[in-house]
Amino acid sequence: MRYAFREIPSQARIMLPAVQQAQSSGVIGVEEGWDVAFVMWRAPVGFDVSVPAVDHVTISILDEGPAFMRMDGPWRGRSGGKEADAFLLYPGGYDRRWIAPGDTTGRHHYLDLGLIAEAARELGRTDEPDLREDRVFAHDAELRLMLDQYVRRGIDPVSRPSSVEMDLRALLIAMRLVGFHAAGSGGIAAPRVGALSPRRLRMVVDAVEAWIDEEVSLDRLASVAGLGKYHFATAFRQATGLTPHRFVTLRRIDRAKAALAGRESITTIALACGFASHQHFTTAFRRETGTTPSEWRRQFARA
Known part of the structure; x- marks a missing residue:
């Protein structure tokens, strides 16, 4: 941005x-x-x-x-x-x-x-x-x-x-x-020390997108990257500035925002976006946006 x-x-x-x-x-x-x-x-x-x-x-x-x-x-x-x-x-x-x-x-x-x-x-x-x-x-x-x-x-x-x-x-x-x-490149230069490589990062981002309605564990993402989970967590944060958990949560919430424009129940949206329950969804949504899913929906309807 x-x-x-x-x-x-x-x-x-x-x-x-x-x-x-x-x-x-x-x-x-x-x-x-x-x-x-x-x-x-x-x-x-x-x-x-x-x-x-x-x-x-x-x-x-x-x-x-x-x-x-x-x-x-x-x-x-x-x-x-x-x-x-x-x-x-x-x-x-x-x-x-x-x-x-x-x-x-x-x-x-x-x-x-x-x-x-x-x-x-x-x-x-x-x-x-x-x-x-x-x-x-x-x-x-x-x-x-x-x-x-x-x-x-x-x-x-x-x-x-x-x-x-x-x-x-x-x-x-x-x-x-x-x-x-670029002039003088010849091939990909070494990424920032400790960061996930561009190829592995792209694979992980694609996997998150495909699994957004499922359980996305650290072990599962680390397996996609071909790394141990602790190594992966450190490398992912070094590359993106976010923990894997927060990245997945933000992606789930963005998917939920789009769904809240429709008429499905909030519980249905929560489960479709990978949250364990209505309460879990509401807590995560409020933490990231400062408002509840219900209020977000009302604001969207008034817009």
Whole structure:
């Protein structure tokens, strides 16, 4: 949330209106305050568009359609199409021109430069990393998986993600960029001493999401990470600033907030979100939000 865009990122504001008959989801993540914003778009008749320099990072993905081509600078003539592990990285700071010959569907992910700097610090770098300009139709299956999961969580209509979850996912994406796609990286640098690795952290976050309505014990999460439970608890807190128990509780409460907008009983919601009882749910909810589930529901109804 510290690096969330306060307004529509410059590239979205400039490029989408310039594409003939463009259709888009609108930029998701700005109003929500997430550290990575994204837009899903379609250009039914293709495009030939020039984009002036902007001061943020953009990752572009081609989801459907014919190959399109870069038409500027040293990468003029480089083209690529839909591939499961492909992406285009724009570090910001220079003009670009792109041509797509036909109906094209894709998405953009926008990252603030402050998030990139934070990722570098998490990886133990003391310099300001320069993301590589040659990542034009580059390949990174792990990065694509992170981006795909980020979008799926961001548009999930049933279980809305928490800011804690999305910001953690955003930091992992930025760490992947710095670790593999910055000048002088060569490979992922060592994480902060004692912290859970980005790969293990992502596995644990995904497991919490899948098991939110079940018992999520320290032993179970440690098993996902492949660590002993005491080692895991220390490494998780070092990586996130939260204990595993508090992270799970916050995720349960975020799921419950969404459910409280409906008509299910509070006891039903409590059990569906993994709380042992109505009382257990109410105690945890009041501790984290300062109000009870019943009052939260009344406030939502008045809004």
